[in-house]
Amino acid sequence: MRIGIIGLSATGKTTLFNLLCQAGGSHVGHQSPKEPNVTVVKLPDRRMEYLASLFHPKKLTHATTEFVDFVSLTRGAGKGEGLGSHYLSQMRQADALLHVLRDFEDPGVAHVDTTIDPVRDAAVVNTEFLLADLDTVEKRIARLELDLKKVKKDEAIRELELQRRCHAWLLTEKPIRDLPVSADEEKILRGFTLLTSKPLLYLLNIGEVKLGTPNPAAESLRSLAGKDVAVTQLCLKVEWEISQLSPEDAEVFRKDLGLTAEGFSEVLRACFDLLGLITFFTGEGGEETRAWTIPAGATALKAAGAIHSDLERGFIRAEIVNFADLEACGSMAAVRKKGLHRVEGKEYRMADGDIVIVRFNI
Numbered sequence: 224m225r226i227g228i229i230g231l232s233a234t235g236k237t238t239l240f241n242l243l244c245q246a247g248g249s250h251v252g253h254q255s256p257k258e259p260n261v262t263v264v265k266l267p268d269r270r271m272e273y274l275a276s277l278f279h280p281k282k283l284t285h286a287t288t289e290f291v292d293f294v295s296l297t298r299g300a301g302k303g304e305g306l307g308s309h310y311l312s313q314m315r316q317a318d319a320l321l322h323v324l325r326d327f328e329d330p331g332v333a334h335v336d337t338t339i340d341p342v343r344d345a346a347v348v349n350t351e352f353l354l355a356d357l358d359t360v361e362k363r364i365a366r367l368e369l370d371l372k373k374v375k376k377d378e379a380i381r382e383l384e385l386q387r388r389c390h391a392w393l394l395t396e397k398p399i400r401d402l403p404v405s406a407d408e409e410k411i412l413r414g415f416t417l418l419t420s421k422p423l424l425y426l427l428n429i430g431e432v433k434l435g436t437p438n439p440a441a442e443s444l445r446s447l448a449g450k451d452v453a454v455t456q457l458c459l460k461v462e463w464e465i466s467q468l469s470p471e472d473a474e475v476f477r478k479d480l481g482l483t484a485e486g487f488s489e490v491l492r493a494c495f496d497l498l499g500l501i502t503f504f505t506g507e508g509g510e511e512t513r514a515w516t517i518p519a520g521a522t523a524l525k526a527a528g529a530i531h532s533d534l535e536r537g538f539i540r541a542e543i544v545n546f547a548d549l550e551a552c553g554s555m556a557a558v559r560k561k562g563l564h565r566v567e568g569k570e571y572r573m574a575d576g577d578i579v580i581v582r583f584n585i
Contacts, residue, residue: 224516225289226494227317231344232295233332234325235428235459240292242462242487259313260292266495266502266514267488270546270576274504274512277554284513286502288491291317297335300351302358311355315416319498320423321490322348326440326456327430341427341440342447352418353393359415360390382411393419401449422497426490427456434458435481455493462487501575504546505530507555517573524569527581537585541567546576 230236244262265285275283293310300311314320324341325334336343367383370376385408392402398419399412412420425444444454461480465473477483499519503526506512515529523543528535544555548563558564573579 224287224494224498224500225291225316225318227314227320228290228292228323229296229314229320229348230323231297231325231335231347233334234295234323234344235327236292236295236323238459238463239321239323239426239428239457239487239490240290242459242466243290243490245466259294261289262292263287263289264487264491266491266516268502268514270502270504270550271512271514273550274506274546274578277549278506278508278512280506280510280512282511282513284511286514286516288494290321296348296351298347298351300355302354311351311418314418317421319494320418320421321426321494322423323426323428324440326427326433326438327458327460329430341425342443345425345444349398349419350396353396353398356399356417356419357390357393359417360386360393363415364390385411389417398449400451422451423453424490424493424497425452425454427454428459429456431458431461434461451497453493453497455489457487457490501573503573503575503577503579505579505581507544507578507580519575521573522569523567523571523573523579523581526573526577526579527569527583530581533585534581534583537583538569539582539584541569541571542580542582543567543571544578545574546578549578 228236228240240260240262243264265287268285271283271285291313293314296310322345324344325339326341328339336347364383364386367379367386371379371383385404389399389402389412392399399417400420400422404412425448427438427441427444429438438456441454441456448454461482465476468476495516500516501519501521502514502516504512504514515526517526517529521529523541524535524538527538527541543565544558544563548558548561549555552558552561552563555564
């Protein structure tokens with residue numbers, strides 16, 4: 224799972240990145256003006272520690288997320304001005320985008336547009352993405368039209384019709400993620416990694432004075448959000464200060480501010496939910512207890528393939544216990560005694576929290 228962190232300058236992107244990689248108080252700068260920073264973060268999941276206490280594995284492996292901190296966007300990027308096209312090309316490789324929006328006042332940190340308006344800033348970046356996608360679609364249409372003059376192919380004709388629909392849709396300033404398409408059409412579009420097709424999380428970086436109060440900007444963004452778009456908020460300055468404290472002092476500080484969970488954990492969970500992923504576990508009686516991520520609705524066969532291709536190829540059955548049942552019963556023996564241990568075939572739809580043993584033969 225690869226999440227791209229994007230936004231205008233002076234929004235708090237670097238602070239978020241440093242929180243995610245726990246940079247020890249130093250702000251990590253870009254090594255090259257053309258290359259983003261990358262960190263791999265463990266997905267927080269209390270269930271892992273519970274499973275470790277029952278299974279006593281030698282190794283505990285959390286699911287991970289890769290975060291890529293891109294250089295700040297500027298107006299004109301969508302038209303390829305400056306290094307814009309280079310950055311946008313890299314952003315296309317992300318599975319989802321996390322857009323940090325400034326919603327705090329600080330006279331010492333100038334805003335690129337002087338005033339603080341996160342809804343306007345979101346629109347600025349969305350416009351650049353729309354322009355970039357229009358350019359991609361127009362080039363593809365031109366190529367298809369040229370190819371069809373030489374040889375008529377049904378597949379190319381169908382794609383041309385789809386690309387023309389995309390073009391018309393983008394001209395109305397709507398993102399591709401909201402365009403109604405069939406499953407086959409979605410596969411075609413996936414190959415073009417259009418920026419406006421990607422799941423998007425808006426993260427409002429609020430000031431401390433706004434903690435615990437209604438946020439009109441968040442409500443405005445939620446009212447504008449469409450398919451695969453979510454909105455959350457965080458005071459990154461406070462989260463950074465808390466990250467420098469001891470666990471005991473951090474807990475007291477959080478309680479004083481009315482904060483109940485680590486901020487970046489909430490961001491991670493929001494990204495995870497946005498991508499429509501679920502977690503399943505392996506490791507009963509083994510050396511390693513591990514969390515795996517798969518799309519919601521994936522079958523036991525696909526879950527086996529996520530572990531290893533041999534398990535998918537030689538799949539016989541999956542032995543399933545759900546974490547909720549295990550936690551309620553207190554042990555695997557108690558789960559089995561109550562008849563909550565199941566044997567499922569390859570078409571079984573995996574549920575979040577399933578603990579699985581795959582039986583296979585190759």
